[in-house]
Amino acid sequence: METMTSLGEDKNKVTPGKPKDNSQHRGHEIASKTIKTPAFSYVCLQLISDQAKPPELDILSVRSHITAALTQFLGLTGSAISIDILKVDLKECWIRVPREDLSPVVAAMGGWIGGTESEGRVSWKVKAAGNWLNILAGQVGAGDVWND
Helix, strand or coil: CCCECCCCCECCCCCCCCCCCHHHCCCCCCCCCCCCCCCEEEEEEEEEECCCCCCCCCHHHHHHHHHHHHHHHHCHHHHCCCCEEEEECCCEEEEEEEHHHHHHHHHHHHHCEEEECCCEEEEEEEEEEECCHHHHHHHHHHHHHCCC
């Protein structure tokens, strides 16, 4: 027995490409995405000084200190590591390095002491380092919430 609508159409007629009944479609389509390892890693550095008034950072002084640290730790190979300076604040800066060079850069920055006795010593403190900038920025910023 066929059911007919008021216009004479068959209710049981199946339209191509559409399910026969909405009750058959009960789940959600699952899609998966793979996040590959990023090409770059990020480091947040803070300048530490033994002077009463620490020097303010600018892009040239950051580049000079980073190059000195890499050259002292790794020699010519260290000076060839590509470093992008992303942001410079009063005492801290954010840099981007190739992912495979993250460990040598962190070791070089953490172990470097520059300057002279008369001008005062300076060094870098590695505040954060990793492959995902958004996670690192949140971690560094979260510490300031409790320090106000």
